[in-house]
Amino acid sequence: MVRNLGVLVATFCFLLGFAVGDWNILNHKRKNGLQISLKNYCEAWRMNVELHNIKDFKVVPEECVEYIKKYMTSTQYTIDSERTIDESRVYISTSCTFKKDGKDAWIFDIDDTLVSTVPYYKKNGVWGEKLNLTSLEEWMKKGKATALDHTLKLFNELKAQGVQIFLVSSRRETLRSATVDNLVDVGYFGWTSLFLRNSENENKNVQQYKAGVRQDLINKGYQVWGVVGDQWSSIEGIPSAIRTFKLPNPLYYVA
């Protein structure tokens, strides 16, 4: 009975919203005769970013800034990310036969993988703006990035299984101490090595730099079971890991 009422109200709202709301608010673009709402348009943009069909974008399209801001602070973003981590957990429990010889390795990105930069975007209101590295690094120095709880949980599970954890970030070497403080402060400790960008690798793009780190680890005898990152540049490139897991991130693009 109450369920039926729910269905009725939902249907009524849907139709009413369509009749009155969509007509005015959402009728943003038309194409091939299809009525396309702004939400349709921005959702397609986000999906194609995650499919890696859209590359190298410098900013979120102006008309989708509100939509992306809403997504990045939504339950959906949390659930999407949790599912990514859950899938890596399924892979670990079903397919990883750790050798426990000190050479089992797992790689994590830092920003928007271990910790969130959303507080930076919130504080500075820069959702639709081109990345200002000076301002971002100033914020990073303060060490206020918050943990992404689902990744922290996975981090601890891997640690408990004796897996060596490598953090490979495109943050610069000058941020080492602030980064370590921030990570420890929100609960991350016990990693094996933290790789940051320095004068030796700053001439490479991020994908080359991160693939180079994987190559070094493999040369040292590590088995890289997995990588978790929010950018395709953390995941693509050769050598790869056995499995890779891409967290959603439509907020910025690192080539």
Next chain:
Amino acid sequence: MVRNLGVLVATFCFLLGFAVGDWNILNHKRKNGLQISLKNYCEAWRMNVELHNIKDFKVVPEECVEYIKKYMTSTQYTIDSERTIDESRVYISTSCTFKKDGKDAWIFDIDDTLVSTVPYYKKNGVWGEKLNLTSLEEWMKKGKATALDHTLKLFNELKAQGVQIFLVSSRRETLRSATVDNLVDVGYFGWTSLFLRNSENENKNVQQYKAGVRQDLINKGYQVWGVVGDQWSSIEGIPSAIRTFKLPNPLYYVA
């Protein structure tokens, strides 16, 4: 004024829907204290399929069958796919310097890339069922697959630029004549070669088979500028194309 009315109605509906509808219909799963609706859950599943974090699924999860059916027949699916094709068009116009020597090549999948299998799922009501190859092939033999209009447009644009078009499908050789008839019937003609699975390559998985075709083309002097497909197995593997474009498809998985 009318716009404000739209906003008011939308807000009212949102709140009413939340108060009455969500409470009963959508409060499906809880995790870490978050209230997760069935839509949240299924959207996260779909997103992680497209991110290629979820692999090798045999069926759509039972609780998401309605959601995926709705998506695959929605404007959103059309818009998402159109955006994929639009991005390949941007790439072609900005980055492809075709040599016009008869060796410029582009590769397309067939099913859910050139033509849609959604009519099959609709007709047979098999959205949540494991793939029945016999029944699918019977349907394919009838040649009733409909064109995906945005891909047809791209196909014709490439053809007009003198690009050699290769169709690489995991359909079997026995379906050749029905496939050709169906393609021509909905507007596709003028491709250079149609590759189907035969006794020579049926021992390979789809990714190996498709990478093998690309290798053969490269050996013959073709420049493979791009691949458009709806499965990661059409896109991953070495050698790759210069760029690849992944259409959305949460309906089935081809390894």
